[in-house]
Amino acid sequence: MAATELVEGVLQGDRRSLARLISLIENEDPSVGYALSQLYRHTGRAHIVGVTGPPGSGKSTLVDRLTTEYRRRNKTVGIVCVDPSSPFTGGALLGDRIRMQGHALDKDVFVRSMGTRGHLGGLARATSDTVRAMDAFGKDIVVVETVGAGQSEVEVIDLAHTILVIDVPAAGDDIQAIKAGIMEIADIFVVNKSDLPGADKKAAEINAMLDTDPRERAWRPPVMMTNARGGEGIAALVDKIVEHRKYLEDSGLLAQKGLQRSRDELRTIMSYKLTRELMEKLEGRPEYEQALRKIAERDDDPYSVAERLIAEFLVDYGRSVKENGERKRR
Ligand SMILES: Nc1nc2c(ncn2[C@@H]2O[C@H](COP(=O)(O)OP(=O)(O)OP(=O)(O)O)[C@@H](O)[C@H]2O)c(=O)[nH]1
Ligand SMILES: [Mg+2]
Structure with missing residues (x-):
């Protein structure tokens, strides 16, 4: 089926049409361009939230918890899990699927995993088109999760309005540190695994780093603490995400970014x-x-x-x- 035939379905909120359109996007089907041009006017409503951080820092667990909290607030959620190192796509990332299972029966949550098909530029493009399709579909929030290990991920997450950078307590953890380039794109820092020792110290380190930042800025990225596994600190984090969105709107930055x-x-x-x-x-x-x-x-x-x-x-x-x-x- 050509992408053009799926446009109506997507606009009417038909999940199968959305799933098929995303597959065509991933396969770089030539009919996608026209479909996306038809959908474009129906986009621009979703709040796009990027979640990045080192492998194993608890991103997927956190996204799952954020989704529960958004659903509690009657918001619909789209989730795109991007793994630039994985050749799998179409929901094939087993771990993510299992972790998101709590929402599998919720028709107001749509989860999709994407891996690299060839070049990375293609992945960034496909991610952005997929987010756009979910936006047109009517999702209030679209979360993009990607492993934060380098420049390539910055490219993938560039489309987000609000970027969460996840870090974890260093103590007893073999998780690699987040890279400098990733620190700079944070709108909100999250110290996840706050149940482990060293979480306060990690938060203090990030705050100290922010203190040395010479840039004058109206929004200083807050440092939030979560225990995604235990479900602690989640509502406060969602409040912050909402606050950041409001800041973007009030300051005119949202319009500026759009342009x-x-x-x-x-x-x-x-x-x-x-x-x-x-x-x-x-x-x-x-x-x-x-x-x-x-x-x-x-x-x-x-x-x-x-x-x-x-x-x-x-x-x-x-x-x-x-x-x-x-x-x-x-
Ligand atoms: N103690 C503790 N463990 C956590 C917390 N959040 C997640 N975990 C555990 O950390 C491990 C990795 O969690 P994931 O959610 O898969 O991490 P991820 O960042 O999505 O991993 P990748 O997608 O592979 O990069 C799992 O075993 C989780 O149960 C937390 O707040 N505290
Ligand atoms: Mg994950």
Whole structure:
């Protein structure tokens, strides 16, 4: 089934349509682009919450608890678990599935796991499209969980309005420390496993680090303590997430971020489309192969050739877009 046929279902809150659309997104099905353009106007309502931190810090357990608390507050929840190191996708991350089982029968919770299919840029794209699909579907909150080990995860979580960075007490734990680049993106710090010794010390360390931050800022990331396994500190954390959202709205930052995101996204889409369509048109064509040979033989130079090919392409492209538009209107 093509993605376009799923749009109505997604907008009407049909879970199967949403699940199928996400599979098509993961498979980079060509029909996805048009479906997403149809859904776009119905997005922008969800509060997107990113959860990142070292492996085993309790992210999934925490997300599960957050979900319970949001449901108690009558909010619907979408969850995307992203694991850049896993080749599995489509809900195949067994651990996450088991941990989220408490919500398996709740039709107002939708869980999806995603792993890498090839390049990481593709994962960031697929995650962002999946979040968007859940937003259009009508989820109030969309949580994106990803292991926080490097730059790649920052890219994946970039779309969140509110980012939680999870840390754990160091004592007796072989969990790796969170990296500097990850600390900087935190809107809220969470010291999870507060039932273990050293939690207060860890919170004090994070606060001390925040004290040395020279940036003037209206929102100083608070440091919250949770025991996700025992379900402690969860309501206070949700209160903070709500408070951060309100801060973003009141300060105008939400609108500002939205504009920046539109700018980045449009640029990405345009350069992707232009490059792909240009190359599709050129590759394998005799004139193109001949131009390549001429460049190699120093009979022509790549600068002039690029300029010529782009100019020709743009004229053709303009014509075909216009014709397509006319066809659609008929
Ligand atoms: N003592 C204690 N253990 C916890 C707490 N939260 C989670 N755990 C345990 O920590 C382990 C890892 O929890 P997960 O929720 O899978 O951690 P994660 O960060 O999602 O792990 P990955 O997705 O593999 O990176 C599990 O055995 C949990 O039961 C907590 O607050 N206290
Ligand atoms: Mg997990």
